[in-house]
Amino acid sequence: MRADGNKGVAIYAAKTVRGQIIAKSLAVCGIPASFDSDPTAAIAKIEKGEAALLVVDVNNHLQAEIDLVRSLAAHLTDCLLMTHTDPRDLATLEALGIDGANCISGPLDPERIYVAVDAFFAIADHAKPIDRQSCGKQWRMSARGRRARQNARNVFRRAMAAPKGGLWRWWRKVTRWSLMLRPMRRLLSAVAILSAGAAAGYLFWCLSTLPDIDRLNHFSPFKASKLYSSDNQLLAELYEQxxxxxxxxxxxQHVRQAFIAVEDARYFQHSGIDPVRIAGALWADIKAGGYHQGGSTITQQLSKMIFLNPEKTITRKIKEMAIALMLERTYSKDRILELYLNQAYFGSQAYGIQAAAEAYFGKDVKQLRVAEGALLAALPKAPNAYSPFRNPERSRQRRDHVLQRMEINGFIPRDTCQRAVREALPRVFHGRQYQSPYFIDYCQKRLEETYGDRLATTGLKVYTTLDARLQAAAEAAISRGMADLKARGVADVQAALVALALDTGQIKAMVGGTDYDRTQFNRATQALRQPGSAFKPLVYMAALKKGFRPDSLIQDLPVAIPVNNGRQTWRPRNYTGRFNGEVTVKEALTRSLNAATVNLALQVGLKDIIETARTAGIQSKLHAVYPTVLGASEVTLIELVTAYGTLATGRQVVPVSVDRIIDKAAAFIWDPGEAPSTILPSASVAAIREMLAAVVTDGTARRAQCLDRPVYGKTGTTNANADALFIGFDDELVVGVWVGRDNREPIGPKETGARTALPIWIDFMQHAPAGGVRMASFQRVAQ
Incomplete structure (x- = not known):
């Protein structure tokens, strides 16, 4: 044992309690040791000769102390002993030049530290400073070194087990009363010492494995992301919690007081643990003959919510109490209460006071009345058992108990309590917002490709392109259209609608079916159906690009085309069954002449037609056969609408569902992209618009003349009336409507695009506000 003043130990530890444990352990064994929470003070003792050894405990914070350790390794490596919790840090310490033999890894072990300190002084006594490292290795490997280490362990254990004066005399006095116990004195003493040591070791282990509460400064619980329409209406919430x-x-204030009254009435008087409450809870449990009342404070409950698991063990309870004390020393009461209210679980997937206010009362937390706040305060103890929707009677009793506690604690007067008791419980659960569900599904899928799990956990504010007014008009138009079909004896039919802004491609309305609860299949974006004659404008655009004009003449005559490797012949026929001979290109499209379109396609070529369709926005597979020019290849409705948008403007229209995203730091994290580029000749665009306008004035879409503005479009009907479509646009919107059955059976006799889909399109366009559709986002991008 070496205890002279020149061989003292200076100690620095990142955690005060660990440094004090090391100092006390060495002092008990006779080694002068002093702990400093300031590394500069500890180093000064080495430099002044007041201590010969510097013990540095970095616990599991090596990276935070790396600059200090690097400096010590450079200047004091011969008198440095490191202790650290994470064994993986050993490689870093050795890389800094610190001898691995002078590094103690794992949980704090005072015995190992004492043995290492004793060995340091033993080596110092037998080696010159310049040879200390090499001599140390030889000494540790020698028999003498092994004996010395074992002796040091024995010294430490005797020191730890040695009885202390008055305590020992008291023990002898207590045991002297019975001669029968005298023969058992050694055994009882050993048992007592072992029990005390085990309890102390257990407590030490519990405290040494506490989590780092500093991470609470960066704590970010799961938050719901919210999707808004372009006019700032909440459409949906996406969340895991x-x-x-x-x-x-x-x-x-009365909501805060409700929680304090029922959960922790002495919240502002205690320091994290309430002995009065614990004693009262214990007495209540004894009287009840079992676990009846808890003694945890609000701070303890917060400790359990954030840092610990919900298991009911002594270890967890000790850690909970220790963390509560640490939280109270670090954070204000208001901050702890705020964290608790935002973290508590209220049942029905509602986490935090704001979500609970929305779920149970459909209002903001600022609007809660006394009775409502009391009900929410009643829930965290057992959310399912006290749910007003599952157990209304138990819920009422618990709420009234909270109100009585508020009155007893002076938070509310008696008359306020009595009025609140008479209030009814909520009857309607306000679940997650989920308007425009087909669009939300479409938007969510694309967002998840970029943000993954962050979408449901980080509280993003997603401002979509959807216009709530146009969406309502779309849903109403579909509903009225289905009612008209039902009045004609047509039932079990589905419909879809998509509306895009012409200048930006922003999706302004989307309906993917008639009943989302019944089927979530989005017929606007997922259903591959034949477009029929609605595909023809793409054929005519290909012809215009090759030099044809609206007044160019083509033949509307019978044509026979070999198919199936020449084994069959395909002869397209017009809807009326008659052929018209020589007609203009404009007339052929206006009257939707099939034979004239196929004859034109023979001159243009399938390759150019398919390439034009691809350029316009058709991504589905287009078969290189001539029936494709009459709409035989299947595409989605949104592809057709996109293609018409390109035909209408000459610019490449791409459907856009998100305008901007704001994260929790109020920063924009979504790039809306570049302004669309021009991909079609302006002369061809003017010509196709002229021809599609003629479809409305003189062709199959004459019903659309009832609108008070110029519109353009094309009907589409497939074989046996299985699909009915109309795709059209004005100067701001391009809109597509599809009607059909999921099993591809005929809609009904004479249910063509003009009779079935066009009225829905007209209904929607009549309710679409003139002007105001263009979004500032496009102007921002264009600038």
């Missing part, structure tokens, strides 16, 4: 954190200042 429905939570919207709010500052404590937004929570009414």
């Amino acid at each position: 429905r939570r919207t954190p709010v500052p404590l200042r937004d929570v009414p």
